[in-house]
Amino acid sequence: xxxxxxxxxxxLRLFAARGSEFVATLFFFVIVASLFPFALAQExxxxxxxxxxxxxxxxxxxxxxxxxxxxxxDADDGTLDLLMMSxxxxxxxxxxxxxxxxxxxxxxxxxxAFPVSVMLGVPVEKAGLLSxxxxxGTIYMSWTGIAGAALTLGSRRSGLLLxxxxxxxxxxxxxxxxxxxxxxxxxxxxxxxxxxxxxLVVAVLPAAPAAASAFLKLHLRS
Amino acid sequence: MTALGTSGSIIGRFANPGRFLALAxxxxxxxxxxxxxxxxxxxxxxxxxxxxDYQQGDTVRIMYIHVPAAWMAxxxxxxxxxxxxxxxxxxxxxxELYAKAVAPVGAAFxxxxxxxGSLWGKPMWGAWWVWDARLTSVLVxxxxxxxxMALVDAFDDEQRGINAGACLLxxxxxxxxxxxxxxxxxxxxxxxxxxxxxxxxxxxxxxxxPLLLMAGAxxxxxxxxxxxxxxxxxxxxxxxxxxxxxxA
Numbered sequence: 409x410x411x412x413x414x415x416x417x418x419x420l421r422l423f424a425a426r427g428s429e430f431v432a433t434l435f436f437f438v439i440v441a442s443l444f445p446f447a448l449a450q451e452x453x454x455x456x457x458x459x460x461x462x463x464x465x466x467x468x469x470x471x472x473x474x475x476x477x478x479x480x481x482d483a484d485d486g487t488l489d490l491l492m493m494s495x496x497x498x499x500x501x502x503x504x505x506x507x508x509x510x511x512x513x514x515x516x517x518x519x520x521a522f523p524v525s526v527m528l529g530v531p532v533e534k535a536g537l538l539s540x541x542x543x544x545g546t547i548y549m550s551w552t553g554i555a556g557a558a559l560t561l562g563s564r565r566s567g568l569l570l571x572x573x574x575x576x577x578x579x580x581x582x583x584x585x586x587x588x589x590x591x592x593x594x595x596x597x598x599x600x601x602x603x604x605x606x607x608l609v610v611a612v613l614p615a616a617p618a619a620a621s622a623f624l625k626l627h628l629r630s
Numbered sequence: 631m632t633a634l635g636t637s638g639s640i641i642g643r644f645a646n647p648g649r650f651l652a653l654a655x656x657x658x659x660x661x662x663x664x665x666x667x668x669x670x671x672x673x674x675x676x677x678x679x680x681x682x683d684y685q686q687g688d689t690v691r692i693m694y695i696h697v698p699a700a701w702m703a704x705x706x707x708x709x710x711x712x713x714x715x716x717x718x719x720x721x722x723x724x725x726e727l728y729a730k731a732v733a734p735v736g737a738a739f740x741x742x743x744x745x746x747g748s749l750w751g752k753p754m755w756g757a758w759w760v761w762d763a764r765l766t767s768v769l770v771x772x773x774x775x776x777x778x779m780a781l782v783d784a785f786d787d788e789q790r791g792i793n794a795g796a797c798l799l800x801x802x803x804x805x806x807x808x809x810x811x812x813x814x815x816x817x818x819x820x821x822x823x824x825x826x827x828x829x830x831x832x833x834x835x836x837x838x839x840p841l842l843l844m845a846g847a848x849x850x851x852x853x854x855x856x857x858x859x860x861x862x863x864x865x866x867x868x869x870x871x872x873x874x875x876x877x878a
Binding site for chain 2: 559560562563564565566569572573576579619622623626627
């Protein structure tokens with residue numbers, strides 16, 4: 409537990425020291441989302457209808473941007489080798505990275521999603537639900553994404569590869585998230601979609617660190 | 631379990647590339663001959679000697695390509711996942727090479743399945759594509775094949791690419807039952823299973839015969855391509871090793 413906290417704290421301190429990267433992720437999200445009102449300027453009604461889809465897709469893409477440096481930076485300066493040789497279990501290393509990735513990229517996205525969805529024409533009282541379902545989505549994204557980053561560690565063009573490998577895995581979450589938002593806009597019950605999103609999160613919480621630890625060990629062996 | 635890794639066991643016996651090459655040279659001509667035979671017979675029955683469907687008319691004949699291609703898309707993936715498992719656990723050289731060798735074959739089967747399905751969907755459902763669970767999960771399977779090939783290719787060290795790819799294959803295996811049961815779990819536009827089901831096939835005999843012939847043709851084609859490509863991979867490896875020795 410202490411090791412886990414230390415890994416998360418280290419990532420947060422590194423972020424405080426050199427920042428910019430995750431801030432850029434957040435601005436990427438806001439800027440891309442705000443392109444849509446211009447692209448759909450002729451039809452404000454269409455904008456409100458597709459607000460949830462825009463937020464979800466932009467959020468997932470923004471989360472993807474910061475993934476490929478998560479392990480490579482540590483691998484380049486040797487930190488990862490030291491961590492893997494230390495008594496800390498590999499799954500703890502992976503879990504620490506997942507938590508810090510979510511804190512630095514997922515959480516700001518969730519908070520930014522609220523004003524952005526209002527800007528896109530979602531009523532204020534429904535924007536909260538969109539943020540809540542995006543919270544589940546970003547956790548799922550961080551967990552699967554970090555596992556993917558562990559898998560592609562050391563490859564050429566790992567960023568591109570990550571997109572090809574991780575985005576298909578996010579499809580179920582995307583479908584549920586957009587369905588929840590649509591149901592809420594149509595004043596239909598949403599709890600079923602939110603519960604299914606939670607189910608996906610609960611499944612990935614233990615599975616992704618286990619998979620990532622296997623990938624990291626494989627990386628070390630070769 | 632301990633016997634599995636040794637050369638006396640079944641798995642170990644076929645880990646010897648030399649023995650595989652000898653076997654391949656015997657298997658290949660037979661597999662090609664059976665492929666041609668089954669394709670000729672299957673295509674003839676499918677196009678000229680089977681009745682048009684009472685609802686779908688002649689478009690039903692797309693089924694004789696579409697369904698075997700879909701079966702092979704799943705079958706290829708399952709064999710790759712099993713090979714990946716064997717390769718990761720027992721460091722089985724041929725199993726590791728196998729997944730790499732047949733991935734493009736599986737991707738091609740999946741692609742044929744998607745394209746013929748789309749061609750069939752337009753006259754039947756009125757749409758080239760719908761986002762129902764079966765179609766989406768097969769599309770994800772196609773992405774898995776593409777992602778696997780990209781991943782295996784992305785490392786400077788070949789072995790690392792193979793290991794990473796094997797991991798991806800095992801994780802992606804969760805998609806296989808989803809594809810198979812998607813038509814039962816969700817209410818899809820795609821029809822439910824009508825051949826492989828508990829109470830027997832619901833397809834008429836006159837249509838079952840060409841379907842099974844084509845399924846046989848696709849299987850033999852797969853065997854021929856798999857053996858051929860695996861043999862090529864072994865030759866490529868030998869060539870690289872020889873040229874490295876020559877350079878040194």
